[in-house]
Amino acid sequence: MCKDCGCSITGAHRYVPHHEHRQTIEVLEDLLHENDRQADHNRAHFDAHGVLAINIMSAPGSGKTSLLEATIRALPNGVRMAVIEGDLETENDANRIRRHGVPAVQITTGMACHLDAHMVHEALHQLPLEGIDILFIENVGNLVCPANFDVGQHLDVILLSVTEGDDKPAKYPVMVRAADQMLITKMDLLPYIEEFSTSRARDEAKAIQADLPVIELSAKTGDGIAAWISWLLLNVSSRREIQDLTA
Amino acid sequence: MHETAIVQGLIRILEQQAAQHEVSAICKVNVKVGRLRAVEPRQLIACFEIYAEGTVAQGAELAIVALPVRACCKACLCEFEVPRFHFECPGCGGGDVDVIQGQELYIESFEVVGG
Ligand SMILES: Nc1nc2c(ncn2[C@@H]2O[C@H](COP(=O)(O)OP(=O)(O)OP(=O)(O)O)[C@@H](O)[C@H]2O)c(=O)[nH]1
Ligand SMILES: [Mg+2]
Ligand SMILES: [Zn+2]
Numbered sequence: 001m002c003k004d005c006g007c008s009i010t011g012a013h014r015y016v017p018h019h020e021h022r023q024t025i026e027v028l029e030d031l032l033h034e035n036d037r038q039a040d041h042n043r044a045h046f047d048a049h050g051v052l053a054i055n056i057m058s059a060p061g062s063g064k065t066s067l068l069e070a071t072i073r074a075l076p077n078g079v080r081m082a083v084i085e086g087d088l089e090t091e092n093d094a095n096r097i098r099r100h101g102v103p104a105v106q107i108t109t110g111m112a113c114h115l116d117a118h119m120v121h122e123a124l125h126q127l128p129l130e131g132i133d134i135l136f137i138e139n140v141g142n143l144v145c146p147a148n149f150d151v152g153q154h155l156d157v158i159l160l161s162v163t164e165g166d167d168k169p170a171k172y173p174v175m176v177r178a179a180d181q182m183l184i185t186k187m188d189l190l191p192y193i194e195e196f197s198t199s200r201a202r203d204e205a206k207a208i209q210a211d212l213p214v215i216e217l218s219a220k221t222g223d224g225i226a227a228w229i230s231w232l233l234l235n236v237s238s239r240r241e242i243q244d245l246t247a
Numbered sequence: 248m249h250e251t252a253i254v255q256g257l258i259r260i261l262e263q264q265a266a267q268h269e270v271s272a273i274c275k276v277n278v279k280v281g282r283l284r285a286v287e288p289r290q291l292i293a294c295f296e297i298y299a300e301g302t303v304a305q306g307a308e309l310a311i312v313a314l315p316v317r318a319c320c321k322a323c324l325c326e327f328e329v330p331r332f333h334f335e336c337p338g339c340g341g342g343d344v345d346v347i348q349g350q351e352l353y354i355e356s357f358e359v360v361g362g
């Protein structure tokens with residue numbers, strides 16, 4: 001008799017498929033463990049310098065860089081920002097930011113459809129963190145992948161432009177669920193896009209995350225930017241409070 | 248493809264574990280993926296087949312258990328499965344809920360032929 005399973009087959013052991021006695025080895029390890037560890041390390045860098053890190057996510061072309069440019073113009077004196085730009089290719093977005101005299105590092109990811117914590121780590125060491133209050137991390141334009149990769153941010157912001165359709169929150173629920181703030185952008189175009197209903201977009205987002213705050217704005221006209229700036233400043237000060245408590 | 252990054256993480260873990268347990272071939276890998284991770288099981292499997300080649304996991308079966316999203320209502324403490332990402336409590340209609348399942352993305356175990 002076979003001593004492993006008690007069956008009566010002997011001899012021709014190895015030729016009987018069910019006799020490949022399998023051994024199971026338990027592991028229990030997160031597949032993105034390395035990224036998450038690096039992300040915690042990044043966050044420690046930000047915290048050590050009192051930097052609020054905000055991850056900006058949206059579909060390609062929803063207006064992330066335009067929002068950051070409008071933010072540079074509207075941020076009160078004394079609140080200093082920097083930007084890490086993630087794109088598949090080109091330095092364009094970082095150059096747009098630098099033109100305003102704001103420090104920016106471009107990461108070109110090549111094939112990767114998202115930023116990961118290692119890429120952001122390399123970039124953050126090229127920035128003068130001591131002199132920065134808010135670090136924006138503009139993720140690669142993509143509504144799926146970035147939500148899976150913690151890069152060390154404190155807050156996640158998702159942009160939805162009125163040209164994309166008001167059904168997008170329901171189509172990309174994972175990212176909506178992960179967001180701390182949703183922005184409906186390009187509001188100046190709303191009169192031309194009658195299919196888009198801001199209340200429908202808000203309702204769909206609400207079904208996924210009931211208390212997700214939503215701001216409607218236009219980087220072009222500046223409408224709604226004041227509310228965005230208030231949200232930022234509120235978070236800068238609560239970040240500082242947390243910082244002081246843990247210091 | 249973020250599946251690539253996830254699979255690379257998995258292969259790294261398997262190589263490490265195989266060395267530690269002195270295993271030369273793995274025949275099955277058991278992974279759990281929550282529905283909130285935006286990971287497509289079929290893509291993960293296709294990607295795994297490619298990246299496993301030439302490693303200790305070559306030819307191994309990747310078995311993925313997809314975990315539905317579950318939440319707990321903060322108001323009435325009702326636990327429920329979240330249908331189609333609608334985070335609304337069936338007990339009291341509230342939307343302020345804690346996600347208690349759906350964020351998983353981990354390897355549970357792997358199987359080797361032995362004995
Ligand atoms: N009318 C209007 N156009 C806008 C607004 N914001 C951005 N755009 C335009 O939308 C296009 C894309 O804007 P970007 O700011 O480059 O968008 P992005 O999300 O950074 O794009 P990627 O980084 O390539 O994903 C540009 O042509 C902008 O001029 C807005 O508020 N109103
Ligand atoms: Mg951009
Ligand atoms: Zn991806």
Ligand SMILES: [Zn+2]
Pocket residue numbers: 320321322323324325336337338339340341
């Ligand atoms: Zn309830």
